[in-house]
Amino acid sequence: MAxxxxxxxxxxxxxxxxxxxxxxxxxxxxxxxxxxxxxxxYKGWFGQLIETELGADAGxxxxxxxxxxxxxxxxxxxxxxxxxxxxxxxxxxxxMNISGITYEGSNVRNKLARVLWVPFTGSRDVPVADRIIFTxxxxxxxxxxxxxxxxDWNEHMEKIATGLVExxxxxxxxxxxxxxxxxxxxxxxxxxxxxGTIVMTRPRGFYLRKAFTERIIDRAYSLxxxxxxxxxxx
DNA sequence: AGATGATCATAT
DNA sequence: ATATGATCATCT
Numbered sequence: 001m002a003x004x005x006x007x008x009x010x011x012x013x014x015x016x017x018x019x020x021x022x023x024x025x026x027x028x029x030x031x032x033x034x035x036x037x038x039x040x041x042y043k044g045w046f047g048q049l050i051e052t053e054l055g056a057d058a059g060x061x062x063x064x065x066x067x068x069x070x071x072x073x074x075x076x077x078x079x080x081x082x083x084x085x086x087x088x089x090x091x092x093x094x095x096m097n098i099s100g101i102t103y104e105g106s107n108v109r110n111k112l113a114r115v116l117w118v119p120f121t122g123s124r125d126v127p128v129a130d131r132i133i134f135t136x137x138x139x140x141x142x143x144x145x146x147x148x149x150x151x152d153w154n155e156h157m158e159k160i161a162t163g164l165v166e167x168x169x170x171x172x173x174x175x176x177x178x179x180x181x182x183x184x185x186x187x188x189x190x191x192x193x194x195x196g197t198i199v200m201t202r203p204r205g206f207y208l209r210k211a212f213t214e215r216i217i218d219r220a221y222s223l224x225x226x227x228x229x230x231x232x233x234x
Numbered sequence: 235a236g237a238t239g240a241t242c243a244t245a246t
Numbered sequence: 247a248t249a250t251g252a253t254c255a256t257c258t
Contacts, residue, residue, distance in 0.1 A: 043242055044251025060250040062246045077253080087237090089252060122253090159253080170238045177238090181252095184241060189247070202240095203248080210237090241254065244248105 002056040010069055010138070013116070016054050017136035023118065026129030028053060035129040047075045050118050050133075064111070071138070072115050077122020078134070082223060085122035088208040093178050095191035095204065098161055103150045108176065108206050112149065114140050119217060123217060137220045145175075148212070152176035156206075163194040165201055176211040183207030 007013035019027060025061055029035045034041040043070040051058075056065040056073055057209040067071040091107040103109055116138055122129035141149060159168050170179045182203045193199035217223065 029256095039242095040255060041242060042251095043253045045243085047251045048244090060248090062249055073251095075252085086253060092248075124253095157256075180239060180241085182241080183243090184248095185239085187247080235252100236258095238257080240256090242252085244250080246249075 005053045006057055013054060013066060014070060018051060020133045023133055024132045040083040050075050070114050072111050072117050075118045075120060078119050080123050084210040084213045087210055090179060090206040090208060093204040093206050095160055095165055095189060098157065103153045106153060108149065108153055111139055139216055148175045161192060163192045165191045175209050177207050177209055178204045179207055218227055
């Protein structure tokens with residue numbers, strides 16, 4: 001596989017995106033090696049494939065995928081009716097040394113400031129190689145969406161700051177939830193405890209609820225779940 | 235059926 | 247262990 005350079009402009013990045021639109025994963029992956037039959041053991045495979053195709057080179061460093069362009073890349077699987085099939089991981093939830101952190105300066109705000117969404121077929125009954133890449137699009141939170149995110153973020157961080165991490169469940173947060181994010185259930189990390197002490201707990205991450213990303217998809221594609229308008233996806 | 239909690243791969 | 251990339255699968 002030849003290396004693909006970083007796109008030097010948003011236009012160049014989007015041109016590469018449009019070249020992927022409507023094509024199958026099998027076609028795109030042909031020059032990258034074999035396509036897994038299931039994503040069970042390769043959960044991030046598609047995301048990494050698209051990163052490579054678009055010229056992202058951040059690797060596992062903690063920066064945006066396209067730093068110079070200020071853009072974060074997110075692939076999102078859609079089910080048979082074009083609804084998000086999974087929640088979207090945003091970033092790890094800080095559980096220590098959080099005094100002074102504000103929503104404005106948070107990782108959540110930064111990551112979601114400008115996102116390049118790459119929707120694709122997520123249905124498990126469709127072979128990975130046959131899945132379709134829909135038209136990618138750029139998104140930034142509307143003032144309303146930013147407020148929704150801020151509200152949830154503040155609520156979650158207030159609990160974390162006061163030693164209530166363990167009381168947070170995935171049911172909390174209207175659009176932004178907190179769930180475990182680790183290799184397995186044995187992974188532990190430090191967190192603020194009840195009396196300001198340090199306790200060990202499971203690492204957590206911020207995730208966007210499907211109802212939230214569904215609105216984003218709807219807006220981008222002007223979707224009203226009307227079969228007649230679905231063709232624009234491919 | 236859909237959401238919550240758990241888990242999978244790789245690099246550093 | 248933490249960062250990146252996420253989806254799986256059990257439970258309600």
